[in-house]
Amino acid sequence: MPRSFLVKNYFARQKPNYSELECQNDSLERYPLAELSSADSTSTCFTTGLVWDLSVLPALYLPTSQTEPSATPGPLDLSSPSSLSSSASSSGEEDEGRTSDPPSPEPVHTYAPRQRMKCTGVMAHMSPPEEEEERETPVTATRPAFLCKHCPKEYTSLGALKMHIRSHTLPCVCTTCGKAFSRPWLLRGHIRTHTGERPFSCPHCNRAFADRSNLRAHLQTHAEVKKYQCGVCSRTFSRMSLLQKHSSSGCCSTSV
DNA sequence: CTGGGGAGGGGGCCC
């Protein structure tokens, strides 16, 4: 619903340049699908040979400067100026510093239907954090377990639990629509849906995205060889979900 | 039905 996305380019401060992704195809060559796919077929045919053409991602977020610096903070001053500035002013190299570590060249992704550990039911629960939320279970094993009082999840560290609890308390609220998020950066990303800011642009088609992950996914559409490959027909897909659909709808019907 | 975009969540890592 928040497709109210296409509004205005408020913060088009700077668009990271993914042009370097262009070379992704090169990397592709280095990781032949065939090999990757054969990596393992534990989960039948969905086994996906991951072609990380995105191996170059880390360095991609360079400002393309095809942006209009209309830094007019929306209704919400985008909170953490630091983050904003980091992603914006720090010359969109936000990642550069951080993500300087390129993803492992050949992350052979084996498709294993992961469970989405969402405690949606409790999500609505917006009560303030309480101390008891972090109830430490009597260490029965060798390691302590911190249980969330809102859901069955448990963590081995208090920090992890606290982080998780935020998904229940949702402390970051959008002043524009009131929607709450567990983390500030999620809120920032959400705010872009209001402002229309799309800091991540595709070097191939000039399309811009508000979310880096979405750009990454989009880049897959430009790749000749997609990231996820069907172990049976070798067809590649840009998304795991597509591969799954493909598998379950015919190609790999035998195993699924 | 498939492909792709939009949006959001979680865990991990670094500072």
Added chain:
DNA sequence: CGGGCCCCCTCCCCA
């Protein structure tokens, strides 16, 4: 230890 950021993933919806 907390904050910030990134990657990966998933769900929903639309063309």
